[in-house]
Amino acid sequence: MQGDSVTGLDSITTPLQRDSLQQQIYNRLFNGLVTGAYLPGDVISSRRMAQQLGVSAMPVREALTRLTAEGALELTSSRTLQVRTLTPENFDEVTALRIANEGMAAERAARQVTAADIGRVRALHKELSRAAEGQETDRYLAANAAFHGGIYRAAHWPLLMDIIKRLWLAVGPSIRVSVPDHHHMATSMTFHDAALAALEARDAEGLRTAIVEDIRTAATDIRARLEEEAGPAPDQQGG
Numbered sequence: 194m195q196g197d198s199v200t201g202l203d204s205i206t207t208p209l210q211r212d213s214l215q216q217q218i219y220n221r222l223f224n225g226l227v228t229g230a231y232l233p234g235d236v237i238s239s240r241r242m243a244q245q246l247g248v249s250a251m252p253v254r255e256a257l258t259r260l261t262a263e264g265a266l267e268l269t270s271s272r273t274l275q276v277r278t279l280t281p282e283n284f285d286e287v288t289a290l291r292i293a294n295e296g297m298a299a300e301r302a303a304r305q306v307t308a309a310d311i312g313r314v315r316a317l318h319k320e321l322s323r324a325a326e327g328q329e330t331d332r333y334l335a336a337n338a339a340f341h342g343g344i345y346r347a348a349h350w351p352l353l354m355d356i357i358k359r360l361w362l363a364v365g366p367s368i369r370v371s372v373p374d375h376h377h378m379a380t381s382m383t384f385h386d387a388a389l390a391a392l393e394a395r396d397a398e399g400l401r402t403a404i405v406e407d408i409r410t411a412a413t414d415i416r417a418r419l420e421e422e423a424g425p426a427p428d429q430q431g432g
């Protein structure tokens with residue numbers, strides 16, 4: 194995670210630098226997936242993306258290959274790459290892993306957090322609150338990822354951060370199509386407020402509880418949407 198977020202959440206319009214072009218393209222795609230700029234089933238064309246970015250196809254293909262290996266993209270029968278669509282069962286696995294790993298990161302963050310960490314998380318919480326108050330869905334999703342990432346970064350465990358990034362990569366597109374309405378934002382902000390207060394108080398159990406309940410509450414709505422899109426199981430369909 195770059196900066197104070199799950200992936201840095203740097204703008205998709207930021208000019209590319211010459212160094213580490215493949216990594217920059219990967220980060221940009223990663224940010225888009227985590228924050229819902231790409232939705233489940235969206236087709237990703239390396240040629241079109243290379244044209245949009247003004248680069249050769251090679252670094253784009255390398256970034257897409259990496260994301261495919263990480264499970265964010267999948268190759269279709271027509272040989273095109275598309276954003277992976279989670280089944281309800283896939284989502285249950287991701288949710289269980291998120292609760293375990295993000296809960297662990299939150300608990301450790303409360304014990305390891307520095308004054309500088311708290312200052313950064315406060316600023317991220319302020320941005321998140323403004324996005325929720327304005328009911329700005331895209332801004333809210335980016336700020337939400339940044340806020341959570343700021344807390345987990347305070348744990349100062351890079352390997353755990355990498356695991357959490359992978360999980361957010363899997364679930365980001367499904368969050369975008371399932372829950373970012375006014376009611377969800379208001380509900381989620383109660384957990385975010387509690388998380389900030391617990392971090393400031395260095396309350397490990399309180400912070401873990403706020404993070405876990407935030408994940409579980411959102412997961413209920415996301416899973417319901419995934420079940421709706423998946424339709425009835427074969428043995429439940431009429432003959």
